[in-house]
Amino acid sequence: MTRPSLPFAALLAALAPSLGAAQGTTTAATPARPEVHIVATGGTIASTNYYGGESGKIGVEALLKAVPALDTVARVSAQQFSNVGSGAFTPAMWLALSRGIADTLRARPALAGVVVTHGTDTMEETAYFLDLTVADARPVVVTGAMRPADGVGIDGPANLMHAARVARDPAARGRGAMILMNDEILAARDATKANTVRPDAFVAPVRGALGVADPERVVWHRLPVRAPTFDLANVRELPRVDVVYSYVGADGAAVDALVAAGARGLVVAGVGRGGLASAQRDAISRAIAQGVVVVMGSRTGAGSVPVGQGVRRRGGAADAPEEPSTVGAGDLNVQKARVLLMLALTRTNDPRQVARIFAEHQ
Numbered sequence: 025m026t027r028p029s030l031p032f033a034a035l036l037a038a039l040a041p042s043l044g045a046a047q048g049t050t051t052a053a054t055p056a057r058p059e060v061h062i063v064a065t066g067g068t069i070a071s072t073n074y075y076g077g078e079s080g081k082i083g084v085e086a087l088l089k090a091v092p093a094l095d096t097v098a099r100v101s102a103q104q105f106s107n108v109g110s111g112a113f114t115p116a117m118w119l120a121l122s123r124g125i126a127d128t129l130r131a132r133p134a135l136a137g138v139v140v141t142h143g144t145d146t147m148e149e150t151a152y153f154l155d156l157t158v159a160d161a162r163p164v165v166v167t168g169a170m171r172p173a174d175g176v177g178i179d180g181p182a183n184l185m186h187a188a189r190v191a192r193d194p195a196a197r198g199r200g201a202m203i204l205m206n207d208e209i210l211a212a213r214d215a216t217k218a219n220t221v222r223p224d225a226f227v228a229p230v231r232g233a234l235g236v237a238d239p240e241r242v243v244w245h246r247l248p249v250r251a252p253t254f255d256l257a258n259v260r261e262l263p264r265v266d267v268v269y270s271y272v273g274a275d276g277a278a279v280d281a282l283v284a285a286g287a288r289g290l291v292v293a294g295v296g297r298g299g300l301a302s303a304q305r306d307a308i309s310r311a312i313a314q315g316v317v318v319v320m321g322s323r324t325g326a327g328s329v330p331v332g333q334g335v336r337r338r339g340g341a342a343d344a345p346e347e348p349s350t351v352g353a354g355d356l357n358v359q360k361a362r363v364l365l366m367l368a369l370t371r372t373n374d375p376r377q378v379a380r381i382f383a384e385h386q
Contacts, residue, residue: 057097057098057099057192058098058099058136058137058192059098059099059100059101059132059134059135059136060097060098060099060100060101060135060136060137060138060139060188060191060192061100061101061102061103061128061132061135061137061138061139062084062087062088062100062101062102062103062138062139062140062141062184062188063102063103063105063121063124063125063138063139063140063141064083064084064087064102064103064104064105064106064107064140064141065105065106065107065108065110065113065121065140065141065142065143065150066081066106066107066108066109066110066112066141066142066143067108067109067110067141067142067143067144067147067168067169068143068144068168068169068170068171068172068173068180069087069141069142069143069167069168069169069173069180069183069184070082070083070084070086070087070107070141070173071109071172071173072172072173072174073172073174081107082173083104083107084102084103084104084141085102086173087102087141087173087180087184088100088102090173090180090181090184091181091184091185093185094184094185094188097185097188097189097192098136098188098191098192100188105120105121105124108143109143109145110142110143110144110145110146110147110150110168111143111145111146113143113146113149113150115261115262115366116261116262118150118153118262119256119259119261119262121140121150121154122153122154122157122158122256123256125138125140125154125158125164126157126158126159126160129158129160129162130160135162136162136191136192136193136194137162137163137164137165137190137191137192137196138162138163138164138165138191139164139165139166139167139184139187139188139191140154140164140165140166140167141166141167141168141184142166142167142168143168144168144169144170144205144217144225144226145217146359147166147168147203147215147217147226148203148212148215148216148217148226148359148360149359149360149362149363150166151164151166151201151202151203151212151215152201152212152213152360152363152364153363153367154166154201154212155200155201155211155212155213155253156253156254156363156364156367156385157253157254157256157367158200158201158253159253159255161197161198162196162197163190163191163193163196163197163199163200163201163202164191164200164201164202165187165188165190165191165196165201165202165203165204166187166201166202166203166204166212167183167184167186167187167203167204167205168180168183168205169183170205170221170222170223170225171223179205179206179223182207183204183205183206186204186207186237187204189237189242190202190204190209190237190242193242195242195244196242198247198250199211199234199247199248199250200212200213200248200250202234202248203215203226204237205223205224205225205226206223206224206225206226207236207237207238208224208226208233208235208236208237209233209234209235209236209237209242209244210226210227210228210233210234211228211231211234211248211249213248213249213356213360213385214228214229214230214231214232214248215227215228216228216229216325216357216359216360218325229325229326230326230327230328230355231249231355232245232246233245234246234247234248249386251384251385252384254367254370254371259370262366262367262370263288263289263366263369263370264285264286264287264288264289265287265288265289265290265291265362265365265366265369266282266285266287266289266290266291266362267290267291267292267293267358267359267362268282268290268291268292268293268304269292269293269323270292270293270294270295270299270300270301270304270323271295271301272301273301273303274301274303274304275301275303275304275307276303276304276306276307276308276310277307279304279307279308279310279311280307280310280311283310283311283314283316287311287316288315288316288317288369288373289316289317289318289319289362289365289366289369290308290311290316290317290318290319291318291319291321291353291358291361291362291365292304292308292318292319292320292321292350292358293321293322293323293358294320294321294322294323294329295322295323296322296324297322297327297328297329297330298320298321298322298329298330298350298352298353300320308350312348312349312350312375313348315373317348317351317365317368317369317373317375317378318350318351319350319351319352319353319361319362319365319378319382320350320351320352320353321352321353321356321357321358321361322353322357322358323358325357326355327355328352328354328355329352329353329354329355330352330354331351331352331353331354331379331382331383331386332349332350332351332352332379333349333376333379334348334349334350334351334374334375334376334377334378334379334380335347335348335349335375335376336348336349348375349375350375351375351378351379351382352379352382353382354382354383354385354386355386356382356385356386361382364381364382364385365378368381368382
């Protein structure tokens with residue numbers, strides 16, 4: 025005879041005291057618990073019936089109720105920023121989210137850190153934008169779920185719990201924005217989604233994880249590479265930057281169309297180490313001649329494309345005049361290079377200056 029299973033929230037509530045002891049955290053009665061603020065934006069962690077048609081949405085209050093052991097980790101406050109799939113995020117939402125987090129950190133000096141719940145499809149882009157724009161030393165930890173809230177073997181509650189543990193850790197200060205998924209802590213700059221459905225979908229293919237959230241403690245392996253953040257004070261909207269994919273037989277139609285649509289920058293997912301299909305080269309040259317800044321990346325998923333100087337000598341002679349050229353993405357993947365180029369273009373349209381910005385973010 026089988027026994028009916030307890031609802032997940034009730035099971036966690038029953039286990040909360042032992043969970044807190046296992047993680048070495050303070051008890052709920054201890055006033056010294058750090059303060060952690062949670063900003064909910066939506067995604068699979070806040071969805072039901074994800075694999076079965078029309079999905080439902082769960083608010084931040086329900087997310088917190090599913091993880092009652094959070095109270096043993098920190099004094100938690102929360103807000104509902106949005107409740108959308110991450111594919112619905114926009115650059116305007118990035119600006120509002122970054123400014124809201126910065127305002128919260130400024131207004132609450134006792135806050136240990138911030139957790140952002142987010143859909144996984146564009147999580148890496150949002151996390152990197154926050155890394156580039158939130159100047160406060162306190163951590164911003166982005167997390168989510170690969171399985172819906174009413175699924176089997178759901179990962180959202182554990183990810184939220186461990187994200188709060190990372191956010192409250194004093195050693196997390198100065199590490200910028202991070203992604204916490206499947207117990208691993210990844211630098212926002214380095215993380216990418218590498219699988220469509222697995223709980224271990226996120227990896228840092230070039231530089232590896234920053235650390236892990238073990239049951240007993242948070243373990244740090246290395247420091248991330250950090251660069252100066254961008255000031256958004258005078259930024260009203262982000263410039264249009266598009267991604268162009270290179271492949272056998274690709275021509276210049278997509279490049280020409282994107283430039284005509286108003287792109288101020290293009291990031292090319294090139295073949296190999298930033299190569300182009302031969303028919304695309306003329307279109308890229310036309311784009312550069314019209315003042316579009318072009319960054320060359322790779323479609324391979326790992327490895328580097330040299331940043332370069334953003335200019336070249338006309339005709340190749342050492343004493344020839346300079347003319348604009350492409351900028352290499354370094355080891356940033358194309359979606360991260362797009363985020364950085366959007367922010368770089370809020371400062372300058374000079375390819376040489378853009379190349380310097382890319383170089384300092386390697």
